[in-house]
Amino acid sequence: MDIAIRAVVLYVFVFLLMRLAGRRELSSLQPFDLVLLIVIGDALQQGLTQSDYSVTGAMIAVGTFALLQVGTSYLNFKFKWVRPVLEGYPIVVVQDGKVIEANLKRERITVDELAEAARLQQLASIDDIAWAVVETSGQISFIPKKSS
Amino acid sequence: MADIPDTIVLKRDRDLAKRSKELWVRRALLLALTVFLILAFLNVFGQRSTTSSTIAPAATLTIHSPDTLRSGLIFESRLRIFATKEIKDAIVVLSPEWIEGITFNTVEPSPVGEASKNGSLSFDLGHIPQGQEYSLYIQMQVNPTTFGGRTQETRLFDGQTLLLTSSRDVTIFP
Numbered sequence A: 001m002d003i004a005i006r007a008v009v010l011y012v013f014v015f016l017l018m019r020l021a022g023r024r025e026l027s028s029l030q031p032f033d034l035v036l037l038i039v040i041g042d043a044l045q046q047g048l049t050q051s052d053y054s055v056t057g058a059m060i061a062v063g064t065f066a067l068l069q070v071g072t073s074y075l076n077f078k079f080k081w082v083r084p085v086l087e088g089y090p091i092v093v094v095q096d097g098k099v100i101e102a103n104l105k106r107e108r109i110t111v112d113e114l115a116e117a118a119r120l121q122q123l124a125s126i127d128d129i130a131w132a133v134v135e136t137s138g139q140i141s142f143i144p145k146k147s148s
Numbered sequence B: 001m002a003d004i005p006d007t008i009v010l011k012r013d014r015d016l017a018k019r020s021k022e023l024w025v026r027r028a029l030l031l032a033l034t035v036f037l038i039l040a041f042l043n044v045f046g047q048r049s050t051t052s053s054t055i056a057p058a059a060t061l062t063i064h065s066p067d068t069l070r071s072g073l074i075f076e077s078r079l080r081i082f083a084t085k086e087i088k089d090a091i092v093v094l095s096p097e098w099i100e101g102i103t104f105n106t107v108e109p110s111p112v113g114e115a116s117k118n119g120s121l122s123f124d125l126g127h128i129p130q131g132q133e134y135s136l137y138i139q140m141q142v143n144p145t146t147f148g149g150r151t152q153e154t155r156l157f158d159g160q161t162l163l164l165t166s167s168r169d170v171t172i173f174p
Helices: A002-027 A031-049 A055-078 A080-086 A101-106 A111-120 B010-014 B020-041
Strands: A091-095 A129-134 A140-144 B049-055 B059-066 B068-070 B074-083 B087-094 B102-108 B113-117 B120-128 B133-142 B148-158 B161-173
Touching (some): B059 B148
Antiparallel strands (some): A091 A129, B049 B059, B087 B148, B102 B133
């Protein structure tokens, strides 16, 4: 019971932390981010099961996380009003080759970073972009202009 | 203008209409997290030790121990008894709140005797000559499932005579 309660508290905390970190941090996974993820996981584990080394304890912890994850995605699927809270909405950052600076600033993305992300999608110039959207996952999707 | 991608609503996703509160929610969460970390830095969640002294005509009891703890923490409590007058048979009695949900790893120096005194833990320390000090070190660990507030009472006896009583409030965070 104790582990299940701790799992719920930590799930909510991590969820809020991820929402707080913003999409920019979610989308990138540099080597440092990877190390940080492992460290966060380890810190969480200690608070979660503490000195409980039992298989039952591990099953309760993992089971609670799985149930919360399924529950969250079900709520997200079933109730439209929950989506902005759980996932948020996408944000348009480029329209017709024009950068929407205010939206970029909001997501803490520079024009250089946007151009870099565009190049990774074989788009040499921002002028070639019809739409660039920062998705709820933090990734930027690019839709190139139609060639005439 | 290029065709708008499916499910993109310009008013909402480009102009961010009615989405200013999202930013404020994020800022509020960030502020809450910062406040939490500042409080942690200021020792609100433990485990820095504090010192409390109780002075009686025959003896002074000084307890150096954390008053804020967290589940699972290993910590030390130090009890110093200064005998203003000779104590022929010093007995320290710790209320159950000292040990309930807390594991005593070791007590140094080992008391002459241990007993239960009306439900409390009694350590017989023996003779303390006048003007001398006796230090009792207790290494403890909070059990992982223990949390909440409690008042720990410590009583010092000389045989059957109560010399002093000391109380400390301890908070254990989950």
